[in-house]
Amino acid sequence: MALGAAGISAESVSVSLDGGPVLRAVDFAASPGSQVAVLGPSGCGKTTLLRSLAGLQRIDEGEIRIGDRVVAALSFHAPPESRGVGLVFQDWALFPHLTVATNVAYGLSADQRGRFSFGNRRQARATSHVADLLDMVGIGDLADRMPGSLSGGQQQRVALARALAPKPSVLLLDEPFSSLDTNLRADVRADVARLLRHLEITAVFVTHDQDEAFVLGDEVAVMRDGKVVQHASPAQLYAHPVDPWLARFVGDADVLPGEGRGDCASTAIGRVPLQDKTLGDVDVLIRPEEVVVEPHGDGEVVAIEYYGHDAVTMVRFASGVEVRSRTTGAPRFAVGDSVSVRHSGAASVAYARPAKK
Numbered sequence: 001m002a003l004g005a006a007g008i009s010a011e012s013v014s015v016s017l018d019g020g021p022v023l024r025a026v027d028f029a030a031s032p033g034s035q036v037a038v039l040g041p042s043g044c045g046k047t048t049l050l051r052s053l054a055g056l057q058r059i060d061e062g063e064i065r066i067g068d069r070v071v072a073a074l075s076f077h078a079p080p081e082s083r084g085v086g087l088v089f090q091d092w093a094l095f096p097h098l099t100v101a102t103n104v105a106y107g108l109s110a111d112q113r114g115r116f117s118f119g120n121r122r123q124a125r126a127t128s129h130v131a132d133l134l135d136m137v138g139i140g141d142l143a144d145r146m147p148g149s150l151s152g153g154q155q156q157r158v159a160l161a162r163a164l165a166p167k168p169s170v171l172l173l174d175e176p177f178s179s180l181d182t183n184l185r186a187d188v189r190a191d192v193a194r195l196l197r198h199l200e201i202t203a204v205f206v207t208h209d210q211d212e213a214f215v216l217g218d219e220v221a222v223m224r225d226g227k228v229v230q231h232a233s234p235a236q237l238y239a240h241p242v243d244p245w246l247a248r249f250v251g252d253a254d255v256l257p258g259e260g261r262g263d264c265a266s267t268a269i270g271r272v273p274l275q276d277k278t279l280g281d282v283d284v285l286i287r288p289e290e291v292v293v294e295p296h297g298d299g300e301v302v303a304i305e306y307y308g309h310d311a312v313t314m315v316r317f318a319s320g321v322e323v324r325s326r327t328t329g330a331p332r333f334a335v336g337d338s339v340s341v342r343h344s345g346a347a348s349v350a351y352a353r354p355a356k357k
Contacts, residue, residue: 004167004169005032005033005169005170005200005201005202006032006066006067006084006169006170006202007029007030007031007032007065007066007067007202008029008030008053008064008065008066008085008170008202008204009028009029009030009064009065010026010027010028010029010049010052010053010062010063010064011027011062011063011064011065012025012026012027012061012062012063013025013026013027013028013049013052013059013061013062013063013064013072014026014059014060014061014062015045015048015052015057015058015059015060016060017048021226022045022048022226023045023048023049023052023059023226023227024045024225024226024227025061025062025227026045026049026062026223026226026227026228027228028049028221028228028231029231030170030202030203030204030219031202032067032202033200033201033202034202034203034218034219035193035196035197035202035203035204035205035216035217035218035219036203036204036205036217036218036219036220036221037204037205037206037207037212037213037214037216037217037219037220037221038050038204038205038206038207038220038221038223039207039208039209039210039213039217039220039221039222039223039249039250040208040222040223040224041208041224041249042208044223044224044225044226045223045225045226045227046206046208046223047174047175047206049206049223050172050174050204050206052064052072053085053170053172053204054080054083054085054087054172055071055072055077055078055079055080055082055083055085056080056087058072058077059072059073059074059077060074061074062074066083066084066085066169066170067169071083083170084168084169084170085168085169085170085171085172086107086163086164086165086166086168086170086171086172087163087171087172087173087174088156088159088160088163088171088172088173088174088176089159089174089176090174090175090176090178090179091179092155092156092158092159092179093159094147094155094158094159094162095147096146096147096148097146098146098147099143099144099145099146100134100139100142100143100144100145100146100147100150100158101127101130101131101134101143101144103147103158103162104130104133104134104158104161104162104165105130105165106162106165107161107162107163107164107165107166108129108165108166129165130143130161130165131143133161133164133165134161136161136164136195137157137158137160137161137164137195138157138191139154139157139158139161142154142158151184152179152180152181152184153180153184153187153188156176156177156179156180156188157188159176160176160192160195164199164201168201169201169202170201170202170203170204171196171201171202171203171204172203172204172206173203173204173205173206174206175206175207175208176189176192176205177189177192177207177212178207178209185212189212189215189216190215192216193215193216203216205217210249210250210251213234214234214238214250217234218233219231219232219233219234220232220233220234220237220250222237222246222249222250224245224246229242229243229246230242230246237250238250238251239346239349240275240349241253241285241349243351244283244285244351247285247349251287252287252288252312252324252326253285253286253287253288254285254286254288254322254323254324255283255284255285255286255351256268256269256272256283256284256286256321256323257281257282257283257284257321257353258272258281258282258283258284258350259280259281259282260274260277260278260279260280260281260282260350261279262274262277262278262279263277263347265278265282265284265348265350267284267286267343268317268319268321268323268341269286269291269323269341269342269343270341270342270343271343272284272286272343272348273343273346273347273348274347274348274349274350275347275348275349275350276349276350278350278352280352280353281352281353282350282351282352282353283350283351283353284348284349284350284351285348285349285350285351286323286343286348287345287348288312288323288324288325288326289326289345290343290344290345290346290348291323291324291325291326291341291342291343291344291345292325292341292342292343292344293313293315293325293327293332293333293339293340293341294339294340294341294342295333295337295338295339295340296338296339296340297338297339297340297341298317298318298338298340299315299316299317299338299339299340299341300315300316300317300336300337300338300339301313301314301315301333301334301335301336301337301339302314302315302316302322302335303335304331304333304334304335306330306331309328310326310327310328310329311326311327311328311329311330311331312324312325312326313325313327313331313332313333315339315341323341325341
């Protein structure tokens with residue numbers, strides 16, 4: 001099924017709800033055929049951004065474009081049905097009294113639905129389109145089933161097929177996998193990611209789950225307090241977060257106090273190479289997988305978390321500074337052991353520490 005992908009963008013978009021700002025001059029863009037995850041904690045504005053892109057929420061300031069067309073501005077608001085977007089809701093919003101096939105048919109235009117529901121010479125074409133969609137999302141044998149008889153993963157695929165039915169230029173998905181259990185969520189989101197990349201459709205996912213954002217997104221836009229604080233590839237976000245909050249939000253991270261000495265910093269775990277030359281008091285980003293723990297030293301193992309495939313060892317120094325080390329396999333040390341710690345990773349990020357008042 002060929003889809004005509006379009007880019008979608010928001011420029012300086014602001015939205016206030018109940019008298020308070022929710023989006024604060026947000027800039028956001030997804031290029032044609034790309035998959036972009038919007039990641040952030042609860043209440044950061046990510047769902048409001050998605051609703052604004054879809055046309056379900058009017059904006060107070062700024063501009064939204066789909067392709068070359070302005071669909072929202074201060075004095076203009078194109079309705080959702082004219083924007084050429086598909087929307088997959090968090091709860092999937094299936095009609096419980098309709099079959100799977102008829103649910104999917106409701107994604108078609110009103111004219112197309114009439115052809116599918118009531119029959120005429122072109123009914124076969126609409127029926128074939130719905131069947132193709134169901135086959136594409138892997139549930140072609142469930143066309144006559146009712147939603148209540150389906151698993152959560154199957155219901156999610158019905159919702160996706162319905163959103164794809166009118167061949168949208170942009171697909172918007174609001175926490176589409178949050179209602180699934182952990183194991184099923186991983187399988188379904190991997191299948192969906194492969195399908196959307198195969199279709200080359202522009203897709204914007206909203207999620208609060210960092211793992212999900214990194215799996216789904218060619219790029220990830222991280223939001224905080226109504227703003228996009230960084231928009232980059234998953235690898236760039238992980239290696240070069242713009243501030244300590246984001247470093248901790250997109251993965252396990254410790255931020256250690258240190259002294260910048262040009263291309264390295266002196267810290268509680270010794271010398272750490274830096275990406276940029278820095279002088280003075282800094283906070284240095286340390287990822288647990290870059291920390292090596294060795295026997296004997298001035299650190300003490302205070303906690304161990306064993307996950308089967310890997311283990312995290314927490315070490316505390318007399319100064320009160322704590323750092324974690326992540327290694328594959330079983331733990332090598334026990335709580336109470338005296339150890340030394342060193343950094344073994346690539347050059348790290350340092351953040352200038354605000355001067356004390």
